[in-house]
Amino acid sequence: xxxxxxxxxxxxxxxxxxxxxxxxxxxxxxxxxxxxxxxxxxxxxxxxxxxxxxxxxxxxxxxxxxxxxxxxxxxxxxxxxxxxxxxxxxxxxxxxxxxxxxxxxxxxxxxxxxxxxxxxxxxxxxxxxxxxxxxxxxxxxxxxxxxxxxxx
Numbered sequence: 001x002x003x004x005x006x007x008x009x010x011x012x013x014x015x016x017x018x019x020x021x022x023x024x025x026x027x028x029x030x031x032x033x034x035x036x037x038x039x040x041x042x043x044x045x046x047x048x049x050x051x052x053x054x055x056x057x058x059x060x061x062x063x064x065x066x067x068x069x070x071x072x073x074x075x076x077x078x079x080x081x082x083x084x085x086x087x088x089x090x091x092x093x094x095x096x097x098x099x100x101x102x103x104x105x106x107x108x109x110x111x112x113x114x115x116x117x118x119x120x121x122x123x124x125x126x127x128x129x130x131x132x133x134x135x136x137x138x139x140x141x142x143x144x145x146x147x148x149x150x151x152x
Contacts, residue, residue: 019107019109019110019111029104029107029108032104032107033101033104033105033108036097036098036100036101036104037097037098037101039093039094039097040094040095040097040098040101041094042094043090043091043093043094043097044090044091044094046086046087046090046094047087047088047090047091047094048087049087050083050084050086050087050090051084051087051091053083054080054083054084054087057076057079057080057083058080099121099125102117102121103117103118103121
């Protein structure tokens with residue numbers, strides 16, 4: 001009396017719950033997660049680079065006793081703000097890639113956890129990216145045509 005095994009092919013219900021478990025798709029999943037982590041790392045390193053460069057620029061002495069002092073200082077402020085903005089942009093991209101890696105990690109467990117976490121992540125990112133009336137009051141409205149010193 002031999003033991004019989006039930007080796008039926010995967011049904012569509014189990015494919016929906018567990019996802020495709022072929023070797024090729026597993027390799028694609030691991031590659032996608034790795035690529036996501038590498039891009040998050042590169043973006044965060046670039047953000048650190050721009051922030052460090054901006055902090056060095058903020059530490060240099062002011063531009064005094066130079067010809068066209070007004071022109072040079074405004075160019076300097078624009079250059080420093082450009083570095084700060086680029087650092088912020090790379091930081092945001094690095095965080096987004098890291099958030100995406102959570103979704104790709106859950107893809108290993110099947111499509112349902114991935115889709116559920118994607119929906120949750122969309123709601124979270126929506127509330128992180130938008131402001132409310134309460135936060136606008138806290139930060140105050142700023143007329144962009146006036147310099148910061150003239151706003152009361």
